Amino acid sequence: MAVPVLRALVLAGGRSERMQTDKGALHYHGLDQRQHTAALLAEFCPDVRVSVRPDQAADLPAGLKALPDTFLGLGPLGGILSAFQADPNAAWLVLACDLPFLTRDTLEYLVSNRQPARMATSFRSPWDDFPEPLVSIWEPRSYGQLLRFLGMGYSCPRKALINSDIELLAPPVPAELRNVNTPEERAAAEQELAH
Template sequence: MAVPVLRGLVLAGGRSERMLTDKGKLHYHGLDQRQHTAALLAEFCPDVRVSVRPDQAADLPAGLTGLPDTFLGLGPLGGVLSAFQADPNAAWLVLACDLPFLTRDTLEHLVTNRQPARMATTFRSPWDEFPEPLVTIWEPRSYGQLLRLLSLGYSCPRKALINSDIELLSPPEPKELRNVNTPEERAAAEQELTR
């Protein structure tokens, strides 16, 4: 059986309320995080899209392709479902835009250990041992499962992973899965990344 093509999705449609500014527009590596994350994904995916709210689509930097959410008000799950609506036959490597520590090596570990026969391949969170839905390869078969769970009232992608047949990997560098959500965390991350 053919392995589904792997497309990339940068989740950048959040409201960044705790950060008080758009997390996708922050610069940690010389580019904004939407560009940096898309560049990481482009090393593994022939096509990379940036998941945005419809009102953000015109605000993307040149070179990035937006994928406006069609499932509104669902947070990250809305971005994943919108990606599957755009191409239900692809697998989607999904990354949140607020992961400035994530490196190519960790992504390569995820892609190399991908299990296409399962619903998803993901990392175990180093903080709570649960699956990390925002650094995950979602296979095409997960689309129906996500819609089914949504119909039951569940919009948490982590719960979908917990209740499904997934490949759960230990992250090679756990600290790389640390997301940055507040101005204080941003200041600490900037300091660490310049060392």
């Protein structure tokens, strides 16, 4: 069996309501988070797209390739489904843009432990032991599965992972999966990353 090609998707289409400003446009590493996340992913995939709402596509920094959501109002699931609609035969390495602590080493661990025969390869969340859908490799077979879950009224990609045959990895450095959602978390992250 040929292993499906791996493409990458930065999830940056959220409304960032708790942060009160676009999380993708924040700077922790000298670049905005969409650029930083895309650069991390580019080391593993030649094709990196940025999942955005259609109204955000024109605002992306130069050099980034927008993949506007075609499944609207579904949050992260809409971005993942839109990626599969763009290329249903690829596996998608999906990364949320609000993970400023994530390093290349952790991504490399995910990619090198990928199990293409399963629906997805995911990290176990250090906070609740459930799969982390926004730091995962979604194989082509997950497209139909996600559509089935959506048809049953579930728009949570985590629920699809919990109820499917996936490879669940312990993250090498659990703290790297910490996402930053509020102004308070942002201030703490900036302080930590400055050292």
